[in-house]
Amino acid sequence: MFESLKPVGMDPILGLMAAFREDIRATKIDLGVGVYQDDRGRTPVMASVKEAEAQLMELETTKSYQGIAGDPEYNQRILQLLFGAGHSILDSGRIKTIQAPGGSGALRVGAEVIQRARPGAKLWVGVPTWPNHIPLLGGAGFEIVEYPYYNLNSHQIDTDAMMDALRQVPAGDMVLLHGCCHNPTGADLSNQQWDQIADLALERGFIPYIDTAYQGLGDGLDEDAYGVRMMADRLPELVIASSCSKNFGLYRERTGSITFITETPEQADIVAAQAMSVARQIYSMPPAHGALLVSLILGDKQLRANWEAELTEVRTRIQSMRSLLADNIQQNAAGIDFSHIKQQKGMFSFLGLNTAQLDQLRDEFGIYIVSSSRVNLAGINSSNIDYLSDSIISVLK
Template identity: 50%
Template sequence: MLENLKPISKDAILGIMALFRDDNNDEKIDLSVGVYQNQEGVTPVLSSVKKAESQLIEDQKTKSYVSIAGNSIFNSSIQNLIFGKDHDAIQSGRVSTIQTPGGSGGLCIAAHLILRSNRKTKVWLSNPSWPNHYPLLKLAGLSLEQYPYYNYQNHSIDFISLLSAVEKMNQGDLILLHGCCHNPSGSDFSMEQWKELGYLLKKKKVIPFIDLAYLGLGDGIDKDAFGVRFMAEILPELIVVSSCSKNFGLYRERVGAVSVVSENKDIADLTLANISNLARGIYSMPPDHGAAIVGHILTNQDLHDLWEAEVKQIRDRLNSIRALFVKKMKENNASQDFSFIGSEKGMFSFLGIDKDQIIRLREEFHIYMVESGRVNLAGVNEINVDRVTKSIIKVL
């Protein structure tokens, strides 16, 4: 049987990680992997997480299953965090949420819900998008298309082309949007663009499918959630997949959720039954530990305040390192203008350099990034920023 399997091409990011691991140079720098790193190059455990975890371990009396839908405190808390507890969609019972094994688990459940609802529909992905969006959704069986998103020449959203693409979408199609901190470009919609896009989706009866993996890391919780909240306000249906990997630092705990906004409470109840049924058939029960931590933080005011302060520290560091990167490139007389990096959000950006230049950075300067040109700016700090920027200038 197994001899019939076909070879699988290596994951690009995992391949770069392996090269980095095998590099014995003490000054090597990793700008490829998609995790947050602090000034010391560590992906830290947040203090709020440590406190919540210790309290939960002290009080925990069983390791029995929780439920197919996951941790109920987590589910209600994450709903309130994303939509705002006073949002009409919450108050009217239009939102159905289940806990999932990470954001990827949420994407899987959402994909199967879409297929169960309408097998003929298309899902449109931004060009570019998170590299795993396409294989994950394709493996589930969805029909996928692309819409233009990023203009590589002027380093900004190609909003006019995006709107033109939406005009050509069919009723019932879904458009996958990044809620904030677009991965890989770092280029986000303005509030005005969210509104214009939302009204066009309403006119075309196209359903937003929003991946919210970086809530809080762009402009803060409320501003980062603006697009989701606005869409839920004006549209009858919406799918939101969220992750707690980045904003809670719970990468290995696999904490995520899928939240579906329906037209009314009756359909929301029907939706909840269906996404729970899908979860039962795919992984049965989600892991509780990370979700319990998040639920405890979000329902304890002191821990909630501490967590928000820690998220602000992460956000401030990302914004300050962007500003410092731009400053250093200018001071060192870079032949290209890199000011666009200062206006982007989150961890990622496209430097606008080609594959040969990226290979030179790796082989000559021991600086690693994926060959698409995406760079994780969280890998830059005050200690290595001079070497990073000067090395980039040398390959331009």
């Protein structure tokens, strides 16, 4: 049977990671892989997570199955994290969350539910977007339609082109938006742009599907949730996938959630039951460990304060690496302006280098960057920033 299968090409990032591992140069730098690294180049377990794990060792009395919707306390606390404790949507009865295996699992469950509600619905996706959005969401049956998002020359959101395209979206289609810390560009919607897209959604009747994978890594936990909270206030329907991979450093624990806002409480109950039926068909129940840790941290004053302090450290370290890199390479022979790196948010930005320059960085200097020139700013630290800056300036000569 398997003889009919064709080999599948390796994900370019995995290929880059493998080449990086084999590189024996001590000065090598990996700016490709999308995980946070501290100033010593490690991706550590957060201290607040370690403390919650110690508590969980004592508290946990069973490894029996949990419900298909996951841990109810986790779901409640994630809602409060997303919307803020006092948001009116939380008491409306029009909102339901179920735990999902990471942001990826959440995105897929959401997509499957939408396909059940409206088979063949179209999903409008900004260009560029996180490459995995396409197979993850398209694989559930969405027909993908692209809208312009980022201008590679100006390093800004292409506002006019984006709004023109969104004005064409028919009623009932879905529009994918990044909640914050846009991957791969780092160019986030301003509050005003969020408001304008909400106006259009109301006018046209399209429904935003918001992917929030980096809450707290941009400007702060509340600031990064502006779009989600405002749209929940104003729109009758909304779907939100969220992830605890980055802001809790729980990548491998697969901790996420999918949230549906519906027109009526009756619809919310039906949608939640449909989401559980989707989950049952794919994986039955989400993994428990990460969600129990998140629930413990968010439910305990001291643990939460410690976690927020650690998250602030993550955010400010990334911001300071952005500023240092942009300032260091601003004076270059090619006259390229890198100030966008300073202004953008989260872990990623495009450097804007061409293939020959990226190849030279890899071959001559051991600096690994994906072909789109997206860099993970969290791969920069006080030990490698000067070497990195000098190498970039060299390839721009």
